[in-house]
Amino acid sequence: MIYNVRVVKPAQTDIHDIHIYITYDLQNPTAAERRISLIDEKILSLETMPTRYPLVSDEYLASKGVRLVAAKTHLVFFVAREQPLKRVFVLRVLYCRRDWARILRHDIAQLD
Numbered sequence: 001m002i003y004n005v006r007v008v009k010p011a012q013t014d015i016h017d018i019h020i021y022i023t024y025d026l027q028n029p030t031a032a033e034r035r036i037s038l039i040d041e042k043i044l045s046l047e048t049m050p051t052r053y054p055l056v057s058d059e060y061l062a063s064k065g066v067r068l069v070a071a072k073t074h075l076v077f078f079v080a081r082e083q084p085l086k087r088v089f090v091l092r093v094l095y096c097r098r099d100w101a102r103i104l105r106h107d108i109a110q111l112d
Contacts, residue, residue: 001048001086002047002048002086003046003047003048003050003080003086003087003088004085004086004087004088005043005044005046005047005087005088005090006087006088006089006090007043007090008089008090008091010091010092010107011076011077011090011091011092011093014092014093014094015036015039015093018032018035018036018039018074018093018095019032019035019036022035035071035072035074038071038072039071039074039076039093041071042069042070042071042076043076043090045069046069046078046080046088046090047088050067050078050080050088051067051080053067053068053069053078054067054068055067056068056077056100056101056104058101058104058105060105060108061101061104061105061108064079064108065079065080065081066078066079066091066104066108067079067080070096071093073095073096073097074093074094074095074096075093075094075095075096075100076090076092076093077090077091077092077093077094077100077104078090078091079091091104091107092104092107
């Protein structure tokens with residue numbers, strides 16, 4: 001079954017910021033293109049069987065159904081919904097060493 005994948009605004013901003021950072025701050029546009037392509041590939045993979053990826057280790061976020069898939073040093077955070085339609089919402093794309101649990105808790109609180 002195919003899921004409709006939607007990248008929400010904060011995740012879109014994250015992807016843009018990653019591209020800008022690698023291109024201009026690290027001065028490596030080739031690496032930026034490769035990383036964005038990998039992130040896009042991981043996001044597209046969520047169209048089929050998104051629940052094959054694990055829930056996050058944070059208990060509160062896991063209880064909300066937040067899962068992750070790694071794209072090298074970046075993590076794609078998402079939730080998969082079965083009802084009313086099969087949908088995936090990509091919430092954030094964050095560098096693995098950031099305090100992603102705090103960031104996501106804040107984002108989830110905004111949704112509640």
